[in-house]
Amino acid sequence: MHFQPTEDQEALRAGVRALLAGRYGREELRAAVDGGPVVDRALWRELGTAGFFALRLPESAGGVGLGLAEGVLVFEEAGRALLPGPLVATHLAAGVVPGAAEGTAVVTAGDLDGGLVAYLAEADAVLGAAGPGVPAGEPVRSVDPLTPLHRVAAPGEVAPYRTAGALLTAALQVGSALRTLELAVRHAGEREQFGQPIGAFQAVKHLCAGMLVRAEVARTAVYAAAVTEDAGEVAAAGLLADEAAVLGARDCLQVHGGMGFTWEADVHLHLKRAWVRARQWRTAEQAEELLAAELLAGAGPPGPGDAP
Amino acid sequence: MDLTYTEEEQDFRAALRAWLAKVLPALPPAPSPDDWPGRRAHDAGWQRRLYDAGYAGLHWPVDAGGRGATPTQHLIFLEETERAGAPYVGANFVGLLHAGPTIAAEGSAEQRARWLPPVLRGDEMWCQGFSEPGAGSDLASLRTRAVRDGDAYVVTGSKIWTSHAEVADWCELLVRTDPDAPRHRGISWLALPMDAPGVTVRPLRTLAGSAEFAEVFLDEVRVPLSHRVGAENDGWRVTMVTLSFERGTAFVGEVVACRRTLEGLARTARANGRWDDPVLRRRLGRLYGEFGALWRLTQWNVSAAERSGGVPGVGGSVFKLAYSHARQELYEAAAEVLGADSLVLDARWTPDRLSSLSYTIAAGTSQIQRNIVAERILGLPKGR
Numbered sequence: 001m002h003f004q005p006t007e008d009q010e011a012l013r014a015g016v017r018a019l020l021a022g023r024y025g026r027e028e029l030r031a032a033v034d035g036g037p038v039v040d041r042a043l044w045r046e047l048g049t050a051g052f053f054a055l056r057l058p059e060s061a062g063g064v065g066l067g068l069a070e071g072v073l074v075f076e077e078a079g080r081a082l083l084p085g086p087l088v089a090t091h092l093a094a095g096v097v098p099g100a101a102e103g104t105a106v107v108t109a110g111d112l113d114g115g116l117v118a119y120l121a122e123a124d125a126v127l128g129a130a131g132p133g134v135p136a137g138e139p140v141r142s143v144d145p146l147t148p149l150h151r152v153a154a155p156g157e158v159a160p161y162r163t164a165g166a167l168l169t170a171a172l173q174v175g176s177a178l179r180t181l182e183l184a185v186r187h188a189g190e191r192e193q194f195g196q197p198i199g200a201f202q203a204v205k206h207l208c209a210g211m212l213v214r215a216e217v218a219r220t221a222v223y224a225a226a227v228t229e230d231a232g233e234v235a236a237a238g239l240l241a242d243e244a245a246v247l248g249a250r251d252c253l254q255v256h257g258g259m260g261f262t263w264e265a266d267v268h269l270h271l272k273r274a275w276v277r278a279r280q281w282r283t284a285e286q287a288e289e290l291l292a293a294e295l296l297a298g299a300g301p302p303g304p305g306d307a308p
Numbered sequence: 309m310d311l312t313y314t315e316e317e318q319d320f321r322a323a324l325r326a327w328l329a330k331v332l333p334a335l336p337p338a339p340s341p342d343d344w345p346g347r348r349a350h351d352a353g354w355q356r357r358l359y360d361a362g363y364a365g366l367h368w369p370v371d372a373g374g375r376g377a378t379p380t381q382h383l384i385f386l387e388e389t390e391r392a393g394a395p396y397v398g399a400n401f402v403g404l405l406h407a408g409p410t411i412a413a414e415g416s417a418e419q420r421a422r423w424l425p426p427v428l429r430g431d432e433m434w435c436q437g438f439s440e441p442g443a444g445s446d447l448a449s450l451r452t453r454a455v456r457d458g459d460a461y462v463v464t465g466s467k468i469w470t471s472h473a474e475v476a477d478w479c480e481l482l483v484r485t486d487p488d489a490p491r492h493r494g495i496s497w498l499a500l501p502m503d504a505p506g507v508t509v510r511p512l513r514t515l516a517g518s519a520e521f522a523e524v525f526l527d528e529v530r531v532p533l534s535h536r537v538g539a540e541n542d543g544w545r546v547t548m549v550t551l552s553f554e555r556g557t558a559f560v561g562e563v564v565a566c567r568r569t570l571e572g573l574a575r576t577a578r579a580n581g582r583w584d585d586p587v588l589r590r591r592l593g594r595l596y597g598e599f600g601a602l603w604r605l606t607q608w609n610v611s612a613a614e615r616s617g618g619v620p621g622v623g624g625s626v627f628k629l630a631y632s633h634a635r636q637e638l639y640e641a642a643a644e645v646l647g648a649d650s651l652v653l654d655a656r657w658t659p660d661r662l663s664s665l666s667y668t669i670a671a672g673t674s675q676i677q678r679n680i681v682a683e684r685i686l687g688l689p690k691g692r
Contacts, residue, residue: 200691
């Protein structure tokens, strides 16, 4: 059993991290927040060229021919960089919607409840939509400045994509959780109060340690689910990753103190994106019900060790 | 990343499974929790069967009498024995998982030959004399002192939370041999014979109502100098070797057991109608997912240790933090499943609910574990 990334997998991850660090650093992020284009079409094509969207498409169909294990590693990096855009939907559309694999098309999906669709105005197609093109929608103000939302009458059918979509979204959440942990640890080591770095105080240390524990458990769950592709493991990975990302961002905000509550600190962007992702593909309630059903099915008939 | 097992590992699993199927039905029933001599005999008997079958000290080095198994084989062993309902390591816990590995790593040839074979055969039991009334989480502040007198140390002080002290033959004892040295530097590791004159054991009743632990009083107990493992005043480093073993592997079998408990909770909830409560049902579903993830974290840590070829590291603190809290949540959910019946002291899962309260305290409190994670993994500054 070698449940660790191979050298090739580590190299792939490092490549995506380097690409995103060079093309989507803090300046690009803040420019998008300040009214720049949310989806950078040129970067989208670069990602396509690097194989980000065609990663799991068979080589015979022009893809890279890798699997979900590699998929979660590169999506973790995208989550860490807080890269906006319908990354998961376009990845799932590779081989289905023309141009998705190459990154020349931006494809979104009706993966949110209540008829909300993200990035509708930026998209060339909607995965699982009834007809071709992009349906009309009513714009609503989104909590996340980098996830514009529209309300659509018939957002399409995404059930066939739900499991993979939930897992890749969980990988984005893990990347975000690890990034907010980094931001918190860096701030705790630099910011001084009462004559010493605040990271020397147990109250702050324990917040950071809790962030790491949640992120590491979630990360392992995501990797394992990518290897087994088991429906229950995917559901559990989603639950743990959502929790790691949302609570991690909240704790990071707390570590930043008053500064964390400002628009200038990036942590609110991580938190708001984590809220959006937690509602995509599968909610916590749906994941828990799925796991409960699996538990009951596996539990079998009453046994001698049960309570009377 | 791969979760498949090699052919060799699969063969190992199959042979172990076949052996368990053969030996377990012939095993005498487990004695009651209060029957300490009975528990010792039971645990020793199981250890002897493991020894005769070649499974004793599976993960110990070959030159210490073990089988030198890989971490993955050890993981398979813990998983299969728990699945089959084999006895827990029990009273042999300290010898097999703490004192034994420490002596194997740090002891002289004579010490290894004297103490290791009886642990593997189940002939001698060990207990752990680390904590003191004034030195729990702050272990390095321990005060039990050992003064040289000829060829022996004269030891005076007291220890607390000493599991299995009533039936142990030996105690891995931490003592202060240099009161003037910086506090981590004046500590030594001794093997204390529990029948030595001056050793008094008093059972300690826990909130679970049972006498799982004891207090040990040491009144001018003579311990030969030859019973010191490692150099004088180097006991802290020796102890850290022990603790890394504890945190690395101690709870592996229990994760498997918790998943079985969840299945029992699901069956019970379906039978008594509480499964229809969506809040409880979803809570059990989430716990099922969490324990599945904890099992994967175990495999992750084991394969990381295998890759680095080393002793389990601080990753064990991450696991212990997540696990000890999840275990408490599990038994809170069990109480929800039972309803008012959970108030009956001998109800299924109520003793486990009580004992689960120790998990965030024993073997390093959650607060200490968070300090370890923050300082050693995240690199945050030491402080208050």
